[in-house]
Amino acid sequence: xxxxxxxxxxxxxxxxxxxxxxxxxxxxxxxxxxxxxxxxxxxxxxxxxxxxxxxxxxxxxxxxxxxxxxxxxxxxxxxxxxxxxxxxxxxxxxxxxxxxxxxxxxxxxxxxxxxxxxxxxxxxxxxxxxxxxxxxxxxxxxxxxxxxxxxxxxxxxxxxxxxxxxxxxxxxxxxxxxxxxxxxxxxxxxxxxxxxxxxxxxxxxxxxxxxxxxxxxxxxxxxxxxxxxxxxxxxxxxxxxxxxxxxxxxxxxxxxxxxxxxxxxxxxxxxxxxxxxxxxxxxxxxxxxxxxxxxxxxxxxxxxxxxxxxxxxxxxxxxxxxxxxxxxxxxxxxxxxxxxxxx
Amino acid sequence: xxxxxxxxxxxxxxxxxxxxxxxxxxxxxxxxxxxxxxxxxxxxxxxxxxxxxxxxxxxxxxxxxxxxxxxxxxxxxxxxxxxxxxxxxxxxxxxxxxxxxxxxxxxxxxxxxxxxxxxxxxxxxxxxxxxxxxxxxxxxxxxxxxxxxxxxxxxxxxxxxxxxxxxxxxxxxxxxxxxxxxxxxxxxxxxxxxxxxxxxxxxxxxxxxxxxxxxxxxxxxxxxxxxxxxxxxxxxxxxxxxxxxxxxxxxxxxxxxxxxxxxxxxxxxxxxxxxxxxxxxxxxxxxxxxxxxxxxxxxxxxxxxxxxxxxxxxxxxxxxxxxxxxxxxxxxxxxxxxxxxxx
DNA sequence: GTCGATTTTCAAAGCGCTTTGATCAACCCA
DNA sequence: TGGGTTGATCAAAGCGCTTTGAAAATCGAC
Numbered sequence: 001x002x003x004x005x006x007x008x009x010x011x012x013x014x015x016x017x018x019x020x021x022x023x024x025x026x027x028x029x030x031x032x033x034x035x036x037x038x039x040x041x042x043x044x045x046x047x048x049x050x051x052x053x054x055x056x057x058x059x060x061x062x063x064x065x066x067x068x069x070x071x072x073x074x075x076x077x078x079x080x081x082x083x084x085x086x087x088x089x090x091x092x093x094x095x096x097x098x099x100x101x102x103x104x105x106x107x108x109x110x111x112x113x114x115x116x117x118x119x120x121x122x123x124x125x126x127x128x129x130x131x132x133x134x135x136x137x138x139x140x141x142x143x144x145x146x147x148x149x150x151x152x153x154x155x156x157x158x159x160x161x162x163x164x165x166x167x168x169x170x171x172x173x174x175x176x177x178x179x180x181x182x183x184x185x186x187x188x189x190x191x192x193x194x195x196x197x198x199x200x201x202x203x204x205x206x207x208x209x210x211x212x213x214x215x216x217x218x219x220x221x222x223x224x225x226x227x228x229x230x231x232x233x234x235x236x237x238x239x240x241x242x243x244x245x246x247x248x249x250x251x252x253x254x255x256x257x258x259x260x261x262x263x264x265x266x267x268x269x270x271x272x273x274x275x276x277x278x279x280x281x282x283x284x285x286x287x288x289x290x291x292x293x294x295x296x297x298x299x300x301x302x303x304x305x306x307x308x309x310x311x312x313x314x315x316x317x318x319x320x321x322x323x324x325x326x327x328x329x330x331x332x333x334x335x336x337x338x339x340x341x342x343x
Numbered sequence: 344x345x346x347x348x349x350x351x352x353x354x355x356x357x358x359x360x361x362x363x364x365x366x367x368x369x370x371x372x373x374x375x376x377x378x379x380x381x382x383x384x385x386x387x388x389x390x391x392x393x394x395x396x397x398x399x400x401x402x403x404x405x406x407x408x409x410x411x412x413x414x415x416x417x418x419x420x421x422x423x424x425x426x427x428x429x430x431x432x433x434x435x436x437x438x439x440x441x442x443x444x445x446x447x448x449x450x451x452x453x454x455x456x457x458x459x460x461x462x463x464x465x466x467x468x469x470x471x472x473x474x475x476x477x478x479x480x481x482x483x484x485x486x487x488x489x490x491x492x493x494x495x496x497x498x499x500x501x502x503x504x505x506x507x508x509x510x511x512x513x514x515x516x517x518x519x520x521x522x523x524x525x526x527x528x529x530x531x532x533x534x535x536x537x538x539x540x541x542x543x544x545x546x547x548x549x550x551x552x553x554x555x556x557x558x559x560x561x562x563x564x565x566x567x568x569x570x571x572x573x574x575x576x577x578x579x580x581x582x583x584x585x586x587x588x589x590x591x592x593x594x595x596x597x598x599x600x601x602x603x604x605x606x607x608x609x610x611x612x613x614x615x616x617x618x619x620x621x622x623x624x625x626x627x628x629x630x631x632x633x634x635x636x637x638x639x640x641x642x643x644x645x646x647x648x649x650x651x652x653x654x655x656x657x658x659x660x661x662x663x664x665x666x667x668x669x670x671x672x673x674x675x676x677x678x679x680x681x682x683x684x685x686x
Numbered sequence: 687g688t689c690g691a692t693t694t695t696c697a698a699a700g701c702g703c704t705t706t707g708a709t710c711a712a713c714c715c716a
Numbered sequence: 717t718g719g720g721t722t723g724a725t726c727a728a729a730g731c732g733c734t735t736t737g738a739a740a741a742t743c744g745a746c
Contacts (some may be wrong), residue, residue, distance in 0.1 A: 002732055003460075013696045018734060028694060045458035049395040049734030053701045058392065058441075067426060075625045083410060086443025095461065096404075100429025112466035115344075115388035116700090118438065129664040142639075226630050251626060256598055258634070261604050282418045283594060287569050345702055356726045361704060371724060392704030396731045585733090 001042045010038055020232025021046070026096035052117070059309060060095040061085075062111060062119035066103035075223070076251070077299050078125065080280050081147065084303025085123065088249075092311050094120075107136055114140045121310050123147060127193050143313040145306050145321075150193050158313060158321035162304040165192045167295040167328035168246065171274045173331060174293070175244045176209050179339035180272060183342070184217040186231045186243035186252055195220060195248065198276070202246060217242050232259035236271075243339045244272040249281055253292050257335075272336040290333030297328040344385045353381055364389070364480065384642040389669050391671050393436075393458070403438040404653060405462035407453060410445035417567070419594070420642050421468065423492065427646025428466060435654050437463075442552050450479055458485045464653050466490060471534050486656040488664075493536050501525045501656060501664035507619075510638035510671035511544035511589065514617045517588045517636070517673060520566075522682035523615060527560040527585035527593055529574045538563060541619070544587060566591050571598025579606055579614075586617040586682045593626055596635050600678075615679040619671070633676030639672040 007017040012035070019173050020027045020035040027035075038044075052058050063082065086096050097119055101109040110133070113119050122131055122144040125317050130152030137144045138155050146159040168185075185202050188195040199218070207214050217235060221227040228247055235242055236259060247253040253275035260271045267273055277285045277294035279301075285292050350360040355378070363370045370378075381387075395401050399406055406425065413484030415461045429439050440462055444452040453476070453608050456462050467476055467486040480487045481498050489502040528545050531538040542561070549556050560578060564570040571590055577601060578585055590596040594616035596656040603614045620637035622644075628635050652665050 004732075007548055014733080015697080015735080016695055019695095022517045022734085026694065031694080041459060043454070046734095047396075047732050048459040048461050049401065050460075050701090051734075052392040053390075053396055053703085054703075054732080054734040059441055062599065065499045067430065079419060082416065082441065083408065086408065086409065086441060090443055096443065098425065098429060098439040098441050100426055100433055112388055115386060116391040117393075118391050139721095214388060218483065222625075224627055226627050245584055258600075282565075282567055284567055284569050337543065345701075346704095356704080357703080358727080359725055362725095365704085368725065374724080389704095390702050393731090396702075396733085397702080397704040399731075 001045075006035075006042065006044050007040060009042075010031055010035060019180050045270045056117075058118055058213065059093060060097045060119045060309070061089055061126065062097045062099060062110075062113045062122045064099045064101060064106060064122070064148060065125070066101055066106045068103040075281060076280055077249070077278050080278065080300045081306075082127070084298075084300035084305075085282075085307035086303075088304050088307035088311065094311065106133065110136060113141055117312065121145075121314050123306055123310060126189050129193050129194070129196055130258045131193070140159065141206070143310060143317055145310040147306050148192075148194050150337075156321055156325060158309055160302055160309060160324045160326070161194070162297045162302070162328050164197040164324045164328075165201035166331075167205070167276065167297070168198040169205040170201075170326060170330050171207070171246055171276075171293075171295050172202045172205035175246070175272060175274060176205065176211070177335070178244075178272065180244040181211055181246045181339070182214070182217065182240065182242040183211075183246060184232070184235050185219070186228055186245055186247040186256060187218065187220045188208035188223045188248040190220040198248065223249045223252050225251050225255040225258070228255025230255075232256040233262075236260070236263055237264075242271070244274070244336070247273065247275040249278070249292075250275055250277055250285060253335075260306045268335045268337050270340060272339075275337060277331075286333060290331055291335060293336040294331055295328040296331050297326055302326065344387045345390065346387075346649060349381060349385065349387050350379075351387045352385075353378060356398060365659075367559065370512045372629075393528060399460075401463050402436060403440045403462045404407070404432055404650070405440045405442060405465045406468070407442045407444060407449060407456070407465070408468070409449045413445040414530065419626060420592070420621050423467070423643045424646035426540055426624075427641075427643035427648075428650035429646075431555075431647050431650035431654065436540070437654065440618065448474065453479060453483055457485055464484065464488075466607055466649055466653060466659050470536050472536050472539055474536070486653060486660055488653040488656070490645060490649050491535075491537050494539070496554070499664055501666060503645060503652060503653055503667045503669070504537070505640045505645070505669045505671050506545035507540040507671075509545070510619065510640070510673075512548040513543040513673050514546075514589055514636075514638050515548035516543050516552070518547065518589070518615060518679070519554070521587075521615065521679060523585075523587040524554055524682070525557070525560065525583065525585040526554075526587045527587060528562070528572055528577050529573070529588055529590040529599060530563045531591040533563040541606055560585050566595050566667075568594050568598040571595025572602045575599040575602035576605075579603070579608075585614070587617070590616065590618040593618055593620055593635065593637075596678075611678045611680050613683060615682075617679060619673075628674075633674055634678060636676040636679040637674055638671040639674050640669055 020032040127150040131150040219231040277296040279298040363375040370675040474493040562574040620639040622641040
C-alpha cells in the first residue's frame, strides 16, 4: 500500500493524506481522523526511500566498524553501546546503519555513506590520540558525535566521554590508601585516547603520593583475557612483583585473576585488583557484592546519551558542538584489600 | 555531485552515464572510460535512496535486536556474528540495518522494515523452539535466513546452524570416557532452540552409556558469569557433587571456574569443565593451549556464511531455501582430566 | 445575499536515479 | 546508392514521497 493507493481509496489527494499523516495543521480534524484510521487499517507506512528522496534526510545514523587483522574493535563494549544508541534511534524514528569495513577503507566508508546520502550523521568509536578521522568527519560536514575524545584535535567537535583520567587516579589512590606501593597498570592500547588518559591518571596519582612509577609494571595491549593473563603472569614471576593490579576492563581482569590464582595466591588478600567496569549487560561484575573493585560507568547509557546528543545536533546544527563528561563511580568489591604485610 | 551534474559536465545524457557506471554493454568503451574517470575524479556515488526508489531494492539487510528487561540478547555472540555478516554485506555492496526494539514490538519491527521498503531481507537471531517469528517472516515475504533452527516449525525456511546436539553429545562422551559419571549441564535458556538441542545431546550421550541423568545437575539460565557461578556453587555445595561441568559458553564457564577455585579445588584436576566456545575475537579461549576444553565453532564465520546464503537467496529467490549445518570441533584444553579417584 | 478572510483541499513540480522506447550515426551488403 | 542492421546515445517516464502555489470550500460580518 502506497500513498497514491491510500489517497485514491479515501478520495483525497496525496497532498492531504501526506499532510494529515505528518501532523501538519492545515487538515480538518475529521479528515485527519479518517485518514489515520485508514492508514492504520491498511498498515500503510511511507516508503522511506521515497520520503528520504523528497526530504533530503536519510533518517539513519551511520556507525562505521573497522575490522582489522591487527586489532579487534569488534568488542563487547561496542555491542552494548550500540544497544543503547539503538534504543534512542528507534524511539526517534531513526535507523542504525552499520558499516563493517577493512580498516584501511575506513575513511572511504565515511565518505561513501555521505555521498550516497545514506545517513544523517555519524558516531565515531574508539578515537585515538590526535585522531585524523575527526578532521575527516569535520570535512565531510555531516553532524557527528565522538564516543570518547581525542587529545590533540583542535577542531570543535561533539563528544561524550567518561572522565577516565579521574577514574584511574581515584582507583590508584584507593590502592595507595590500602598500603599498596607496587601497583601495576594493565592498560588497553595506549594509541587509544581513553587508555592514554587512564595512564595519565594513574601516573598523576602515583606522583602525588611520591611513588616512582616503574615501567616494568605498565603494559598496554588489546583488552583480552589472554593479554591480561600474560601481563600479570610475567609481572608476578619477576622480582619485586606488584601487590595490586589496575586493569582496563573486566575481561583482562579475569585473565589477571587467572594468573593470580594459578600461582596459589588469593585475589583480594594476596593481590588486589581494580578494573574499569563498563557495566555490560551480559558480563556483570558479580551481583550484590561486586567481584572486582571497579570504576564503573555504563557504556550502554553512554550509547543512549551520545545518540541523543547526535539527534539534537541533527535537529539543530547551529552553534558549538555539545560535549559531555561522565563521572565513573568507584565501587568496592571483593578483589581488593590491604597490601600484604599491612593487614 | 549527482548524476545530472556529472552528465552535464561530460556533455552526455544521464542515461549513458548511468549505464556506463552500472556496467551495461551498450556504451562505447572509450566513453565508458571517460565517464568512469570523471566519476572517480569527482567522487560521484549514486544516491542510494534515489537508486533504491528506481530499482525497488534497498541494498540493505535488516537485523532486529529485541531488548528486554528480562533477557539479554545483546550479547557478545551477537557482536561477532554481526561483524562476520557485515564483512559479507560490505563486500557485496549491501548495508546492515540494525533495529533495536523493545521485545514486545519485535513483530511490528519486521513488518515496518518491510512496509517502509528499508531492507531486502532479514537475518533472524536466537530462534526459540517453535518460533512464531519464522512464520511471521514467511508471511512478510522477504527472503530471510535463520541463525539456528527452530524445532516444530514446519515451514520451509533457510537456516545455518551448528550441530549442537552432536557437539554436546561428543563433549559428554568425552567426559564419560575420562571416568566422569556426575556430569552437570549449565545450559542456556532452554526456550532457545540451540539450548534444547544441546540438552538433548547431553541426555542422549548419558543414556547411551547407561547413566541416569540427575535433574539436580541440570540448570538452564541466561549465559552470564554470575549464573554460571551460582549454578556451579550450588551443585558443589550439595551432597554428591558433580565431577564435571558442561557449560553453554565461555562466560558462564568462567563463572564455573570461579566457583571451583573459590572452594580450593583445581579445575582440570578436581573438577573438569567443558564449554562451548564461539571463538569470539576478544574472548579467546587461551592461545596455544586452550584454557577450557571446548566444542568450538566460530560465530563470526557463521555470520559470514549466513549472510552469503541470504544474499544468494535475494539474488535468486526461487527454489527451496538453503540450509547448512556446521560441525563443532572438540578441542582439548587444560580444564579436563580423569575423574578424581580414577587418575 | 455578498464580499473578503480563513480553512481546507488539490494539482503539479521536484528529489536523483533507472529504464523503456526512440533517435541518430555508422556500417554492411546487394 | 539505398535499405536493413547494428551500435551508441538520448529524451522522457516513473519510482513514492513532500511541498509549493493555486483553487475551492467555508465562514463571519455587513
